[in-house]
Amino acid sequence: MRYGVVGFSGRMGREVIEVFSERGHELVLKVDLEQEQYLGKPDVIVDFSNPSALKRTVKLCEENSAGLVIGTTGLNEKDLEIIKDLSKKVPVVQSFNFSIGIQIMLRIVSEISRILEDWDVEIVEIHHRFKKDAPSGTALLLKKALNKDVPIHSLRIGGVPGDHTVNFANLGEILSISHRAISRRTFALGALKAAEFILRKEPGFYEFPKIVFGGV
Amino acid sequence: MRYGVVGFSGRMGREVIEVFSERGHELVLKVDLEQEQYLGKPDVIVDFSNPSALKRTVKLCEENSAGLVIGTTGLNEKDLEIIKDLSKKVPVVQSFNFSIGIQIMLRIVSEISRILEDWDVEIVEIHHRFKKDAPSGTALLLKKALNKDVPIHSLRIGGVPGDHTVNFANLGEILSISHRAISRRTFALGALKAAEFILRKEPGFYEFPKIVFGGV
Amino acid sequence: MRYGVVGFSGRMGREVIEVFSERGHELVLKVDLEQEQYLGKPDVIVDFSNPSALKRTVKLCEENSAGLVIGTTGLNEKDLEIIKDLSKKVPVVQSFNFSIGIQIMLRIVSEISRILEDWDVEIVEIHHRFKKDAPSGTALLLKKALNKDVPIHSLRIGGVPGDHTVNFANLGEILSISHRAISRRTFALGALKAAEFILRKEPGFYEFPKIVFGGV
Amino acid sequence: MRYGVVGFSGRMGREVIEVFSERGHELVLKVDLEQEQYLGKPDVIVDFSNPSALKRTVKLCEENSAGLVIGTTGLNEKDLEIIKDLSKKVPVVQSFNFSIGIQIMLRIVSEISRILEDWDVEIVEIHHRFKKDAPSGTALLLKKALNKDVPIHSLRIGGVPGDHTVNFANLGEILSISHRAISRRTFALGALKAAEFILRKEPGFYEFPKIVFGGV
Numbered sequence: 001m002r003y004g005v006v007g008f009s010g011r012m013g014r015e016v017i018e019v020f021s022e023r024g025h026e027l028v029l030k031v032d033l034e035q036e037q038y039l040g041k042p043d044v045i046v047d048f049s050n051p052s053a054l055k056r057t058v059k060l061c062e063e064n065s066a067g068l069v070i071g072t073t074g075l076n077e078k079d080l081e082i083i084k085d086l087s088k089k090v091p092v093v094q095s096f097n098f099s100i101g102i103q104i105m106l107r108i109v110s111e112i113s114r115i116l117e118d119w120d121v122e123i124v125e126i127h128h129r130f131k132k133d134a135p136s137g138t139a140l141l142l143k144k145a146l147n148k149d150v151p152i153h154s155l156r157i158g159g160v161p162g163d164h165t166v167n168f169a170n171l172g173e174i175l176s177i178s179h180r181a182i183s184r185r186t187f188a189l190g191a192l193k194a195a196e197f198i199l200r201k202e203p204g205f206y207e208f209p210k211i212v213f214g215g216v
Numbered sequence: 217m218r219y220g221v222v223g224f225s226g227r228m229g230r231e232v233i234e235v236f237s238e239r240g241h242e243l244v245l246k247v248d249l250e251q252e253q254y255l256g257k258p259d260v261i262v263d264f265s266n267p268s269a270l271k272r273t274v275k276l277c278e279e280n281s282a283g284l285v286i287g288t289t290g291l292n293e294k295d296l297e298i299i300k301d302l303s304k305k306v307p308v309v310q311s312f313n314f315s316i317g318i319q320i321m322l323r324i325v326s327e328i329s330r331i332l333e334d335w336d337v338e339i340v341e342i343h344h345r346f347k348k349d350a351p352s353g354t355a356l357l358l359k360k361a362l363n364k365d366v367p368i369h370s371l372r373i374g375g376v377p378g379d380h381t382v383n384f385a386n387l388g389e390i391l392s393i394s395h396r397a398i399s400r401r402t403f404a405l406g407a408l409k410a411a412e413f414i415l416r417k418e419p420g421f422y423e424f425p426k427i428v429f430g431g432v
Numbered sequence: 433m434r435y436g437v438v439g440f441s442g443r444m445g446r447e448v449i450e451v452f453s454e455r456g457h458e459l460v461l462k463v464d465l466e467q468e469q470y471l472g473k474p475d476v477i478v479d480f481s482n483p484s485a486l487k488r489t490v491k492l493c494e495e496n497s498a499g500l501v502i503g504t505t506g507l508n509e510k511d512l513e514i515i516k517d518l519s520k521k522v523p524v525v526q527s528f529n530f531s532i533g534i535q536i537m538l539r540i541v542s543e544i545s546r547i548l549e550d551w552d553v554e555i556v557e558i559h560h561r562f563k564k565d566a567p568s569g570t571a572l573l574l575k576k577a578l579n580k581d582v583p584i585h586s587l588r589i590g591g592v593p594g595d596h597t598v599n600f601a602n603l604g605e606i607l608s609i610s611h612r613a614i615s616r617r618t619f620a621l622g623a624l625k626a627a628e629f630i631l632r633k634e635p636g637f638y639e640f641p642k643i644v645f646g647g648v
Numbered sequence: 649m650r651y652g653v654v655g656f657s658g659r660m661g662r663e664v665i666e667v668f669s670e671r672g673h674e675l676v677l678k679v680d681l682e683q684e685q686y687l688g689k690p691d692v693i694v695d696f697s698n699p700s701a702l703k704r705t706v707k708l709c710e711e712n713s714a715g716l717v718i719g720t721t722g723l724n725e726k727d728l729e730i731i732k733d734l735s736k737k738v739p740v741v742q743s744f745n746f747s748i749g750i751q752i753m754l755r756i757v758s759e760i761s762r763i764l765e766d767w768d769v770e771i772v773e774i775h776h777r778f779k780k781d782a783p784s785g786t787a788l789l790l791k792k793a794l795n796k797d798v799p800i801h802s803l804r805i806g807g808v809p810g811d812h813t814v815n816f817a818n819l820g821e822i823l824s825i826s827h828r829a830i831s832r833r834t835f836a837l838g839a840l841k842a843a844e845f846i847l848r849k850e851p852g853f854y855e856f857p858k859i860v861f862g863g864v
Contacts, residue, residue, distance in 0.1 A: 115430065169591070
């Protein structure tokens, strides 16, 4: 695949380039606040930068008929509409969480919650001391997936990138589902999966969870 | 429900009685190697004793048109045939593992393994020092559910009733499914679920996993 | 050792008898609310019953010149004074927590807290759904041992006998100390250690932590 | 503190600079295979590069009367002798593991092993799939600290930087000591502690564990 990266010099941008290169894909477009290097027509453009870059990213996709994988956080309703509009012309994947493991976790805790409706459930999440919001956005997604009002315990210690555990228990046993993010690489790998999925797909808006679960 | 217990004075028998009574069911038949107390016609008979009791249990089910929930371990092929025969006359549930959590775990690790086929997977199980077989039977069931040849690490320490963990990992994240048995109560609760399920069902052989997953 | 048990028919009493018998000690005195069986002069008497039994226990120790191991909870100041008085005549061990692992945990978290004074610390404890107090008494002991005001997260799920974890973290690493109680056996084993320790010791009040740490 | 870094452009070198700068220390000497930038006389030089750089590092320390903190792996006996010789002229700290948490873990598992000599002990360690040696060097250090021949279980999955757990168990309880490395930052923080310790100290060879435990 020939791909472009918007925000190529940022932390996520560099991670994306490392992961895509290891897989043998070719970087042909590097965009930054200060520069743009165009080495060829990209099949897919990846953007994990910030909302202010959106217009330029969309324009680049249109000009190159390139698919878009966008993981930028902080997009508002209007931004999302712009992305939906773009998806009429090219294939697009947008998600606020490109971790494959978290998508699977959301799905299985939802399933288990339906089956074990009378078990006790509590969530524990651990993040680094600089994270100000508690509970984490992912913990709230888990709670929503459980479809139950369950306690969430938030630890803020050291440099933990992000642990989430859902404990289901009855009087005789405990079943726990745990996820641990090791690094930003997690999200770059999710972007890779999305980019490879939309390559040569028809224009349209593709849900990341569906890509993870093989279109099921 | 009116129920009977074969092996009522053994450890599992007592656990079954405690769990069924808490739920408001009525004990009307107590059978043991040395005695039999008949206080009324049972709807369901529960047997977690041992293979030598099987014939008597089957006879009691036939005479009372009672369903059977049997968790006896060490049954051989011939024993299982006898049970299948009985299931033409009354509803029957037979399983070597009545833990609800383990049934769910088997199902979800199988699902995840299919989705994350290129992730690394390893199993860790911990049991008390007296357990002679390694890996545990449950670890082998997990491996089979994964449909992959994965390493199993077996710890034999102290008095641990039984922990099982399946770790799925790629370069950026780890997803772990863990189960911990707390006591025999686990299995009594599974038997309760099975007994309530077959109450007033047609004769037949009902799979425990199907009961756990609501007939799905 | 020849030993006696006050409250021999209760849950802890039966556990004590099982553990002491396995070790080859001889049960010569069984006391209960309703009965007393005297088969010989005990070297040590074990009491995990309740405060109302204290006077009788003390009298039995005096009459037999037997040491006392007492793990009764809910003793008040006056009760403790009575026990101190007894310790002038026979060797005595009194503790509200006879778990050896918890004593060690208290000691090491205190040590670590002194060394890692600028690390973040948070405690997580998990108990069964019937436990009404939160945080647990043991979590409060841990906090005291840390000599720091740290957050305690209390989960109340299923039938968990008691898990306690202290997490120490800085930006690059996490060090966790975890304890899991498996059963009442824990406390019976602690009582055994105490009983064997005071056998043939001079009268006096012996601290359980000192016994665990070999008199250090 | 004014400090120098040998191998400043490598991964550990960059981590050291980040950590020391955050603390307000001033980088005055940057050395690399290809360049050397000298902006002032350093108090301490940090070297996490490789054995081939050793001679140059030693010469720089001598010329500047600068202390040395060296975490280079793969040093041989002769290299260590050169370092010992240097310690007659300047203060030196050399260690193969600058993680503070691991040093503490080694010390406490050694203590616990002495107290709980009849408990079962097993080690579990998890590292990324690229790590070829098993068990890990740290697991072997833990085994040595336990002073017992205990089983070590080595998982090699995904991108795990390094988890180590020592489980102590008897029939009623489990006490576990776990360490998780989050990133190279761990080791940079240990180097910082060492550098601040030897600042203005007399020439000599200082043991890293002693620095961690406050000279005890």
